[in-house]
Amino acid sequence: MMLPPISFESILFYGVDKVGAAISEVPIQTTTDDLINKINKLDMSMLFISDFLLTEEAEKEIYKKTGVTNIVIIGNKEYKDERTISWNQFIENGKDIVLPNIERNPEDLLFIASTGGSTGEPKSVMLNDECFNIAVHQYLNSDLKYDAGDRWLRLWSLFSASAVVANNHLPLCAGMNSVIRPFPMDINDFDKIVYESKTEHLMLIPQLLDVLEKSELLKNEDLSYIKTVGCGGLAITSQFEEKVANFLKEHNIDTFLG
Helix, strand or coil, X not given: CECCCCHHHHHHHHHHHHCCXXXXXXXXXXXXXXXXXXXXXXXXXXXXXXXXXXXXXXXXXXXXXXXXXXXXXXXXXXXXXXXXXXXHHHHHHCCCCCCCCCCCCCCCEEEEEXXXXXXXXXXXXXXXHHHHHHHHHHHXXXXXXXXXXXXXXXXXXXXXXXXXXXXXXXXXXXXXXXXXXXXXCCHHHHHHHHHHHCCCEEEECHHHHHHHHXXXXXXXXXXXXXXXXXXXXXXXXXXXXXXXXXXXXXXXXXXXXX
């Protein structure tokens, strides 16, 4: 799938697991050529994509150069090729279909994650159900304060293992509410998202923590409602960690996961 952070991602993730298939997400910045290479490399049979990401030229190239049987469009744009269908049509096609009894093994492939290449060339990592559930089990049995009814801010598409586990599977397994917001066009506007969403849990990258630490909007705010702030994706220095820790302490936030 090639989608921005929206609820359809979670629906597809769990639906794919239910029918015994596997899924991979491609970052929305991916070019048509790279998308075609990814489809062929992973032998994908269906592509779910937002309408603003698919041109008619790209649609033709995908059908011509890959084995994709259907493109499912999330959005309102219409396409001429009858193999390209809307989400509503996709759902309608599944009505009255009786699925066979699927014996899903926890070790069966579920998700093919893309690495960022921070330790070398980007790679595809194969993950199964057990990977997700073990990781969530570790979180939920830690000293962290994850409570049913909490609000979790999700900024990321499900293109990486950490995004799927920590920003999708974990909050839902814990009975939390997933508050989905698009990544800000201007990274310096991130403090406005925190101010307006009032979520208890944040999973961020260092650049976003830097925005919070420098924010005039949050300078005098009591942020004690925030229970956890996680940070990943890039390495941080001890000086940066100390600076962020001071900011969190000054704003009454207890837990920082570096």
